[in-house]
Amino acid sequence: xxxxxxxxxxxxxxxAEKAFSEDEVPVGAVVVHAGKIIARGYNQxxxxxxxxxxxxxVALTSAANFLKTxxxxxxxxxxxxxxxxxxxxxLVLARVKNLYFGASDPKTGxxxxxxxxxxxxxxxxxxxxKKGILAGDCSALLKEFFRKKRVK
Numbered sequence: 001x002x003x004x005x006x007x008x009x010x011x012x013x014x015x016a017e018k019a020f021s022e023d024e025v026p027v028g029a030v031v032v033h034a035g036k037i038i039a040r041g042y043n044q045x046x047x048x049x050x051x052x053x054x055x056x057x058v059a060l061t062s063a064a065n066f067l068k069t070x071x072x073x074x075x076x077x078x079x080x081x082x083x084x085x086x087x088x089x090x091l092v093l094a095r096v097k098n099l100y101f102g103a104s105d106p107k108t109g110x111x112x113x114x115x116x117x118x119x120x121x122x123x124x125x126x127x128x129x130k131k132g133i134l135a136g137d138c139s140a141l142l143k144e145f146f147r148k149k150r151v152k
Contacts, residue, residue, distance in 0.1 A: 005100055008032055008078040009133045012102070015042040015055060016080045016141055022047060026141045029055040029079040031063035031072065031096075038075075039063035055079060056087035060094050071095045080138040082109035082131065088117035091127055098128045102138025 008030055015028025019042040031039040041058030045051060056079055063072055076098040077091060083101065088110035091099060099111065099118065110117040111129055118127050 005078070005130070005133050008037070008076075009080070009100065009102060009138075011037060011040070012055075012078045012080050013134065013137060013141065015040050016138070019043040019055070020141060020145055026145050027055040027079065027081050029059040029077060031059050032076045032078065033063065033067065033072070033074060038066045052086065054084065054087050056083050057090060060090055060096075064094065073097065076100065078133070080134075081105050081142065082111050082113055083118075084108045085110040085115060085117055092117065092120075092123055092125050095125050096127055098130070100130045100133050102131075102133055102135050103142060104131060104135070 011030045012028040015030065016026040019028060020026035024043040024046050028042045030037050039059045039062035041055045041062060043055050044053040044058060056077060059077065063075060064070055072094045075096050077096050078100045080102045082105040083091060104113050106113045108114055118129055
């Protein structure tokens with residue numbers, strides 16, 4: 001089981017590397033449905049001049065288009081960092097079943113670190129969450145990105 005999660009997180013890391021190469025915060029995501037990757041996304045905030053163009057949002061939009069529905073019932077999102085409040089809210093609204101993330105985000109993470117939108121009992125949908133999948137690799141890419149930014 002863990003082998004499968006590592007495989008999908010490596011795919012999310014490939015997306016994060018695309019963001020890194022475009023001087024975007026290196027976050028990547030993939031959506032898996034029925035055992036297949038149906039959508040991919042990476043941060044494109046700078047490129048699109050869009051504060052909502054987070055990896056998760058790009059991947060969710062692509063998955064909804066692929067499935068031709070607003071509900072992503074049965075879908076799993078793999079993302080390299082803990083989703084922020086915007087992305088966590090979108091995951092709830094999309095009714096994603098599972099969330100696997102790599103690095104925790106103590107400043108803006110909305111899946112238990114800074115706040116917890118994902119499993120707020122007042123909301124109508126709960127998501128199963130597992131954190132720490134390839135956390136070291138995910139964190140290292142982010143640290144390298146911000147280290148380079150500070151050097152500039």
